[in-house]
Amino acid sequence: MRMLINVPETVVADALRGMAAAHPELTVDVENRVVVRRDAPMAGKVALVSGGGSGHEPLHAGFVGPGMLTAACPGEVFTSPVPDQMVRAAAAVDSGAGVLFVVKNYTGDVLNFDMAAELAEDEGIQIAKVLVDDDVAVTDSLYTAGRRGTGATLFVEKIAGAAAEEGRPLERVESIARRVNERSRSFGVALSACTTPAKGSPTFELAPGELELGIGIHGEPGRERRAMMTSREIADLAVDAVLDDLRPDGPVLVLVNGMGATPLLELYGFNAEVQRVLGERGVPVARTLVGNYVTSLDMAGCSVTLCQADEELLRLWDAPVKTPALRWGR
Amino acid sequence: MSEPTTLDAAFFRRWLTTAAAAVDREADRLTDLDSAIGDADHGTNMRRGFTAVAAALDKEEPATPGAVLALAGRQLISTVGGASGPLYGTLLRRTGKALGDTPEVTRDQLAQALRTGVAAVAQLGGAVAGDKTMLDALEPAAAALGESFTAARSAAEEGALATVPLRARKGRASYLGERSVGHQDPGATSSALLVAALEEVAR
Numbered sequence: 001m002r003m004l005i006n007v008p009e010t011v012v013a014d015a016l017r018g019m020a021a022a023h024p025e026l027t028v029d030v031e032n033r034v035v036v037r038r039d040a041p042m043a044g045k046v047a048l049v050s051g052g053g054s055g056h057e058p059l060h061a062g063f064v065g066p067g068m069l070t071a072a073c074p075g076e077v078f079t080s081p082v083p084d085q086m087v088r089a090a091a092a093v094d095s096g097a098g099v100l101f102v103v104k105n106y107t108g109d110v111l112n113f114d115m116a117a118e119l120a121e122d123e124g125i126q127i128a129k130v131l132v133d134d135d136v137a138v139t140d141s142l143y144t145a146g147r148r149g150t151g152a153t154l155f156v157e158k159i160a161g162a163a164a165e166e167g168r169p170l171e172r173v174e175s176i177a178r179r180v181n182e183r184s185r186s187f188g189v190a191l192s193a194c195t196t197p198a199k200g201s202p203t204f205e206l207a208p209g210e211l212e213l214g215i216g217i218h219g220e221p222g223r224e225r226r227a228m229m230t231s232r233e234i235a236d237l238a239v240d241a242v243l244d245d246l247r248p249d250g251p252v253l254v255l256v257n258g259m260g261a262t263p264l265l266e267l268y269g270f271n272a273e274v275q276r277v278l279g280e281r282g283v284p285v286a287r288t289l290v291g292n293y294v295t296s297l298d299m300a301g302c303s304v305t306l307c308q309a310d311e312e313l314l315r316l317w318d319a320p321v322k323t324p325a326l327r328w329g330r
Numbered sequence: 331m332s333e334p335t336t337l338d339a340a341f342f343r344r345w346l347t348t349a350a351a352a353v354d355r356e357a358d359r360l361t362d363l364d365s366a367i368g369d370a371d372h373g374t375n376m377r378r379g380f381t382a383v384a385a386a387l388d389k390e391e392p393a394t395p396g397a398v399l400a401l402a403g404r405q406l407i408s409t410v411g412g413a414s415g416p417l418y419g420t421l422l423r424r425t426g427k428a429l430g431d432t433p434e435v436t437r438d439q440l441a442q443a444l445r446t447g448v449a450a451v452a453q454l455g456g457a458v459a460g461d462k463t464m465l466d467a468l469e470p471a472a473a474a475l476g477e478s479f480t481a482a483r484s485a486a487e488e489g490a491l492a493t494v495p496l497r498a499r500k501g502r503a504s505y506l507g508e509r510s511v512g513h514q515d516p517g518a519t520s521s522a523l524l525v526a527a528l529e530e531v532a533r
Contacts, residue, residue, distance in 0.1 A: 076371070076374075076378075076411055078371055079410075079411040080411045080412050082407065082408050083416075111455075145504050196371065199361060218369040218502065
């Protein structure tokens with residue numbers, strides 16, 4: 001497997017140095033692995049800190065900026081960051097109005113953010129946490145670590161970030177974030193495994209003519225393997241899996257997300273099928289976003305995330321945002 | 331072939347540097363096991379953590395067994411990340427805390443402290459024996475350490491092997507459901523390496 005890297009050990013630091021050069025509006029601490037809005041802390045405003053393993057770019061550092069995250073902590077590839085990073089980030093962004101940790105529901109992320117919250121609170125920073133767990137492929141919750149956080153992370157960070165930007169207090173930003181998560185569900189499909197720089201070979205073997213259903217975003221195998229399907233068939237299956245669980249009774253936000261190696265040409269074609277299924281099921285679509293946002297290195301495939309939106313969530317979704325990977329308005 | 335009657339800070343430093351060498355040697359195997367049912371980084375992460383532990387012990391030379399374990403635990407929490415960082419960090423910190431600040435401890439005292447550390451891991455991770463986690467090696471090892479170092483090592487290695495037919499109920503392997511069956515748990519395997527290193531330095 002050919003990769004555009006120097007050595008596996010420095011991929012995260014190299015990417016951060018490159019990010020610093022491309023985005024002078026961010027403060028990138030390469031050594032301590034914290035990416036912060038240059039204008040933080042913003043007086044009187046709640047700050048949003050997220051983080052997770054690297055390999056999901058642009059998540060999370062690509063979502064740092066006005067209207068979204070205040071800071072992000074990138075870990076090693078597919079490995080949760082450590083508490084020191086989160087405490088450092090929280091201290092850098094706290095204006096006194098408190099900090100919301102946006103945490104994807106994986107054992108490692110939860111444990112490290114919990115430890116960080118305790119340490120930050122010891123330093124007098126008010127911390128709230130929201131867990132993102134939107135992946136319907138993990139059904140057997142009693143016998144698993146619970147549902148994984150995937151595409152809904154983007155909805156939570158964008159919408160809660162807009163609420164913080166408006167100057168809402170911490171409890172309010174937290175409850176909005178929680179509402180977005182509760183109303184969001186995702187389902188993902190892989191057409192190929194991904195290759196981590198450290199391992200250098202695919203994380204699982206997928207024969208030609210096979211696809212993997214119900215994947216997460218860490219190159220872990222999914223729930224089920226099947227013979228290759230068309231975009232139309234995958235859309236039917238993925239949207240129905242989400243709708244079975246979400247059962248929306250109003251308009252939805254749609255994220256058609258690429259896993260990293262699937263071209264936009266295919267993602268837009270897939271989106272056409274997703275919109276068709278939603279139409280057939282009588283689900284109105286309020287907004288749609290298509291692109292590679294919550295990725296799994298070089299995995300080919302896609303995920304569908306739906307969020308049942310109300311008026312407030314839609315307004316916050318439409319609010320201006322200015323980050324490396326997501327920007328609109330103003 | 332007689333085991334030491336008391337264990338001092340130097341013994342604990344030797345344990346952890348021996349463990350660091352074992353983790354380094356076995357890192358690829360740990361990563362391969364993790365690639366079958368996880369995300370293919372357990373060896374890499376453990377190696378990074380234990381390299382930091384060895385470096386810190388070299389620099390700081392803590393004076394008591396408890397202080398050695400506390401320092402090592404802090405290093406793991408600050409460098410490993412993922413679930414393994416907090417879980418292994420907690421194991422060492424809580425075991426160290428239970429040992430107190432005496433300069434020397436007996437194997438019995440260590441066994442008792444290790445049981446406290448293992449209980450803290452179970453609580454933090456919300457797991458129980460049989461969930462296909464590091465506890466499947468650590469719980470039997472802590473129980474058998476009351477008997478001898480050799481018994482603890484055998485118990486840990488048997489416990490790790492016994493995770494093969496289990497279905498994972500915690501951690502990333504749990505997402506696989508039935509497909510996690512038939513693979514040895516990487517966390518139980520690295521736990522067995524640590525216990526084996528303990529037996530090695532006690533010979």
